Amino acid sequence: MSFLPAVDRAAFAVAFADRLRQHGVAVELTATQDFVRALVAVPPVSRTALYWSARVTLVRRRPDLTRFDEVFGAVFGEALLSLDPNARRDGARSGPRGGDARSPAPGEPYDVSGASGDRRGLPWVTLPPVVADADRRDDVELAVPQRLPSDLAGVLNTPFEQLDAVQAQLLGRWLERALREWPVRRSRRFAVRPGGPRVAIRETAAQARRTGWDPVHLVRTGPVRRPRRVVVLCDVSRSMEAQARAYLHLMRALALTTHAEVFAFATSLTRLTTTLGNRSTEAALEEATERVADRFGGTRIAHCLSTLLASHHGGTVRGAVVLIGSDGWDGDPPERLAAAMARLRRRAHLVVWLNPRAATPGFVPRTTTMAAALPYVDLLLPADTFGDLLRVPGEVARHVRRR
Structure with missing residues (x-):
């Protein structure tokens, strides 16, 4: 049975270390952390066990043993002086820190009261000091505050169009730290x-x-085994205006973690690999937004795919996992998109289409262009929230293992 049941160990250790510092015992932050770890590793079952756990971790100098015993005795009742007779030698006694502090005479006990002069021991929780009396109102019903999840966890499954700029930025940084799992390939x-x-x-x-x-x-x-190459193409047309910035966060996260080649397209194709590799997230997104001159305009998916395959970057698609983030609205004819997707499918290892409309219950691709592209898509995933984007690497890895 623990000697300190239902006690916040960290708050207890900090309060006890602060009381020791007030009476001249040099307690470092590292020593306080060691005391907390000792309480977690070996919960004290008696006052003696607590005494030795605190003394071994908090006292680093022999002259501080006497003051430690005095403070411990005042806090927990009777001082355990008989446990270590060597600590009671007169030579081990040293004065408190500070120029105007008075060292007690031999046989005179130390004043181990707290900063306010009380001798009631330690507080079990850290509370702010009272600066004024609170207004007592009998008509106000007091209640225990409800524990709620963090702000990020609460908006993780919120659609992109309902997020503000600050939430999108915080979730984007979370996305950069979370995208670590990715399919690998066998090298030579x-x-x-x-x-x-x-x-x-x-x-x-x-x-x-x-x-x-x-x-x-x-x-x-x-x-x-090496990570498989990733190529990302994200639609930044007007129909994808609500998802464009979130997809830029995805492109930046993949560019930083998997060294992916990332492109943005609307009516033309723009390479953003070097731009999104900037150390500053804000600067990278701002520069990427300035470089995409045709954003929030029309969409020509087939033309942009053909441009990529015909350029010198077309070789990066060979054997790679290709992610296409778009809602499927295209101004090019469906047969032209089908031809471009067929060429892309022959080169790529896996073609994944991220569609924000796919999160809708009962989703059916009704547009002719999306229906023309689906036969050449290996995996169709919803991508309407940051939670959906976090699940993309796991879904891709499972699909690769099944193949």
């Missing part, structure tokens, strides 16, 4: 790996030098 390089399919001749021979050139231990190697 091999590295030492336990249980690998091949035997490394050079490393095995080096190990055999220690056993009389008898290869007792076989060193094995396996193929090196």
Whole structure:
């Protein structure tokens, strides 16, 4: 059974360390943290156990032992002086810190009261000091405040059009830290790996030098796995105005974590890989917005895909995971989009379409352009909230494993 049941350990440790500092014991922040960890690792079952946990972690100088015993005794009743007779030597006594502080005479007890002069021990929670009397009103009903989730967790599944600029920026930073899982591919390089399919001749021979050139231990190697290349194309036309900024956050997160090639398109294609790689999120998004001159205009998905495949960046699509973020509205003919998607599908390893309309219950692609592109899409995912964007890497990884 714990000696301090239902006690905030951190608040207790901070309050006790503050009381020790008030009476001349040098307690560092690291020592306070060690005391909290000691209380968590070994909960004290008695006053003696608490005494030793506090003394071992909080007292770093021998002259402070006497003052520590005095403060501990005043807080918890009887001082446990008999536990360590060596600490009661007169040579271990030292005066409190400060120029005008008076050292007590031999045999005189220390004043271990708190800053306010009380001797009631320690507070179990950290509370702000009272600066004025509160107005007592009998007609006001007091209630315990309800614990609510954080602001970010509360708006994680909120549609993009209902988020303000500050919330979108905070969720964008969260997205950059969360996108760590991504599909990998097998490279041509091999590295030492336990249980690998091949035997490394050079490393095995080096190990055999220690056993009389008898290869007792076989060193094995396996193929090196590397993250698969990612190519992102996001629609910034007028129909995607509410989702454009959130998709820019997705593009920046992928560019920073997976070294992806990112493009924005409306009526023309704009490469934003170097722009979104800026260290400052605000500067990167502002520069990207300035570079996309045709934003919030018409849409030509087929033309932009053909431009990408015909450019010198078309080789980046080969063997890559291609993410297309668009609602499917296109000004080009459906057959032209189908031809461009067929070429893209032959080069890419996986084609994923992120459609904000797909989150609607009973979604059916009714536009002719979206219907023409679907036969060449491996995975159609909803992307109407930041929660949907966070689930994209996991869905892609599961689909790759099933293949």
